[in-house]
Amino acid sequence: MELAMAGALASPPSCRAFSYIHSSSSASTGRALPSFPSKNVTKISSKNFFCSKFDDFSTVARRAPSRVKQLVMRRIVATQETQARDEKKDAGFRSKNPQETNVVIVGATGYIGKFVVKEVVKRGYNVISVAREKSGIGGKSGKEQTQEELQGATVCFSEVTDAKTLENALRETTQSVDVVISCLASRTGGVKDSWLIDYQATRNSLDAGRALGATHFVLLSAICVQKPLLEFQKAKLKFEEELMSTGEGFTYSIVRPTAFFKSLGGQVESVKGGGPYVMFGDGALSACKPISEADLASFIADCIVDKDKINKVLPIGGPGKALTPLEQGTMLFEIVGKEPKFIKVPIQVMDFVIGILDFLVKIFPNLEDSAEFGKIGRYYAAESMLVLDPKTGQYDADATPSYGKDTLENFFRKVVREGMAGQELGDQAVFK
Template sequence: LILIFKEVFEMLLQRSSVCPSACATHQHASNSSILAPTRPITGSAIHAHLASTSDIRQASLIRNLNTHRATAAPSLSLSKPSMLCRAAATADGIQEDYRLRDPKDVRVLVVGCTGYIGKFVTKELARRGYNVVAFTREQAGIKGKMGKEDIKEEFEGIDVRFGNVMDVESLKSVAFKDKVDVVVSCLASRTGGIKDSQMIDYQATKNCLDVARSCGSSHFVLLSAICVQKPELEFQRAKLRLENDLKAATDITHSIVRPTAFFKSVAGQVQLIKDGAPFVMFGDGTLAACKPISEANLASFIADCVVQRDKINQVLPIGGPGKAYTARDQAEILFRLTGKPQNYFPVPVALMDGIIGILDFLAKFFPEQMEDAAEFGRIGRYYAVESMLVWDPVRQQYLPDATPSYGDETLEAFFAKAVKEGLKGQELGDQAVFGVNEE
């Protein structure tokens, strides 16, 4: 019975328009006087519309994300920073602005470099000429199938170092053995499970932040997720907790990037539609919307955060170009591109509520086996009813026009390529069900 409920839920989740990786799987010792003042983001998606009162209010929502900054930094959990890290700071504790240097003289450490977004971020930073350090486990990638030689080949010409983000000493002695100017964290739990979320989305990322601070790094770029605006899931709470720690750290600047859905998150039904299956959607397919962004465009935006001053100490929601798409919108594009007749299979949200209730009940008696299953149920329901857009807490609604757009790769162009060439590079890995688009 337990397996049946899990399989039914997983099938529905896999074939929904947005899978759990949609929102981010689903990232020193400088004087505080040189920190840039907090400013709202200045993306073209906002500035193009500031003429109207409505759009001014929408822009203020993003500005409000960036007005709170704690006055005191939390104490570091590192009891004895290494001599190597202590030597990283200058004698008077004041560092020059690394942004004034040539990119080749700026060392950028990327953690989570073998993940879906991390790969593109690492390569984009290297393309821009930065001295990139890619820190990873010896077995990485989907289901750990990449070994050391595979990883080195993937990042040819990049300084690849092997270690463990859960081990502070490994971080200090390997990742930070040379002075690191900027840390870019693309770490994310692969499944969104309860323990995995706390271990990766919070603790592993916190380890990187702590060591970065103790070793005198100047800036920390965090890949978070837009869904932390309404934290109802364990991985969202873990990410938000880390965001708050980062904002409270007055000895290092930050850029917190909150993307909407990734392209792979809405690609789960491409092959199924090509094969003539119906498009599975929750309700009438208009309950939630998102502005998906390509991995390359998001990597470019994250690389911008390394150097652009208007992104210092900012929370930066970001989506791809074009309109916000509902599941119904996505289905219509796929049916048009494949030439298949429109065929829908609506799933009542109440069905998911019932499944979650049963899994929660079973988790009381079989916690180790069922707690994560119940959490996966909550993840599925969240994406069935919550949009990946900027949230207005006053009006209690999502605002597509207030969600900044970036890049030039559209969802329709991605779908067209996927229909023609397949989904290589968009593998779901641990989020795949029944082997669909797994690897």
């Protein structure tokens, strides 16, 4: 009887309309007990208890025997503990403290990767940064310098282009992985390099992470994959498609940023020295909402646990309005205090050069990358780094989300004062 009563009292709220009625009360008072229609009465014990769905739970709780109360509390506590365990299991790593969460970052020594490592470490996660023994622009950084740059993280030296080597290196570094963040990107945009890094190395990172238990993958992609005309875009898009079809129990966040500040700072020194600002067409062929490396790193770190970013493609730009090259150049001249002086290059010039290179590639296959570089330059000159409306085929600045607080104007001012130290374009100067 007591167990039955305890079970009834510990039931969900919709079942807690009970009244404790002692059958002997009618004998002691000489009054008949209230009668209830049989369909509204639940018989807990033929001897002592009846429950009506019209009655109040608190009445039962006050009048129930102490033994029943103890059983009720035990039942409630056990139910709460079971629910908590189930919720924690469903949440996976997101229910852990950051210091208990193992986050692997590949591409950790790249332009954005270094800032992502710094941000994720700052948030308290246990970070494992994957780097080559010779990293950085031109492979100039050795192990010691790399470890110095990635302070706060455990550095795992490995080649991401070899799947087994990467998995073994991670196993030697950590027992398990919760999240993988990929900041990998081809340095040149060349045909073979694009497929080796933007697709295969990124795929290796996914497979190695899953082999060690990872259940979430954050991919730094690019907004330009919306209109894939270039090899690196096609390689990125192929991996995105595979990531999105990984299967149940595995989640992803695909981050597609607009232009980076450094890609727009290449002419600052020239303009500062009195040179012209070079642009294609009338300077209004394209526009972008550039984002700083620090703001982008913060957004990527948000993707580790934010539920509203799970299993989504996330285009992201910086604060403020979209800017054309003409507006960027005008802003730069105002900052340096010089009269605007522009050189406008017809876009057809690039089309002519690309046509010649495409012809020569048929004769000299080793010119394949040169032809691709020309196409990359032409793409960035004419295509906006904004969300592309699939219905209209037009770029939409208003539909491109903004994040962060760093502005291009402040970046230009800083570069005018301090130069481009730390913002070197390296191999990417070919097309950015």
